[in-house]
Amino acid sequence: MTNSLRLLAAALLLAAPAFAPAFAQAAPAASFDGTWQACKRYQGELWCQGLQLEQRGTQIRGAWNWRASNTGGINLFKGRLVGARVEFDPEGCVIGAERCEPRTPSEAPNYLLRCGAELHWVGADVTSCQGKIDEGSRYRRVARDKIDVVDFSAYPFFDDGKAHPSFDCAKAKTPVERGICADPVAARTDSAIAHRYAELLQRFSGAPAQGLREDQRYFMTIRDAAYENAARGDRAKVLREQLDGRFKELDRMREYPSKGLVGDWNNFAGGLEIRRNAKGEYVVRGNAAHPLDGRWVCDAEVSGRGSDERVVARAEGDYEGSALELTRIGLAVRVRELDAKGAPKPMSEFCGVNGTLDGWYFQSPPPKP
Structure with a gap:
């Protein structure tokens, strides 16, 4: 990797999502949710950056990753919609060998704009989709297996100590629902499962979609039985294991499978x-x-x-x-x-x-x- 490319990597890491407040615009035409990628050639090498975004209402959590030669990195961040742009918290973290380390916020504000079928990563001087930007800042939607996706539920960075499952805990009725609401980690994974399941259902249609629904119902039946059959002191552990396993299964499913049967x-x-x-x-x-x-x-x-x-x-x-x-x-x-x-x-x-x-x-x- 050349010295110039190392300098570019360092600059991008410092500029990775640490967004300042944006002014209000019209509501965005489409969701920021999904996986996105921007690639460009720099000194003969292909430099690619990926964005993994999960949007739930106005709240967004995400991962930004970059790859070139045999090096790369991943940052996590949280934010929200402000008008037609994304505003991120100044604080974020860099995924290390053992945990996500806090990172130094960028001094210059950056923003994400939803521009038709693309996301534009811009500075404060670009206020609309008509502004000229570099090709490496134009993110296009790609399949999940095209970038290094992150299991958000595995990182305490996204945990505020409260339970945020896919359902309203005030209406929890079953033993499993109450168990999920009592454990913020289980709640976070339950939410991740629901989000990934909804993503897949958007891709599937007809009989395969019904097959996926049946598979999800089977998981929920087994999850409930495993929880209720476990010894009371083991229930939280069993529930986490069931949820973790299901999320990994759904996360590995290809949204764009290859043709044929092989x-x-x-x-x-x-x-x-x-x-x-x-x-x-x-x-x-x-x-x-x-x-x-x-x-x-x-x-x-x-x-x-x-x-x-x-x-x-x-x-x-x-x-x-x-x-x-x-x-x-x-x-x-x-x-x-x-x-x-x-x-x-x-x-x-x-x-x-x-x-x-x-x-x-x-x-x-x-x-x-």
């Missing part, structure tokens, strides 16, 4: 690994288990031929046995277990009693080695 597909109970071998066959490995106590386990290794939209796969050499039918529908894969005649099979041959691989699966990146 890939890693998961739901709350398990997952599928779909590959193609040298013969052109689809090879499918499926694993699942009851999420609460493992009372049933599924294990399947089948293969078959088909298209990018549909494959019927059976165990090798077993042409009379059960099969998995995999169908790509929209942004998800629908799996059905079939008998030898191709009819839906009520009792699974791949799972223990009451288990099944039937259901909707959603693409996620392959696990890291």
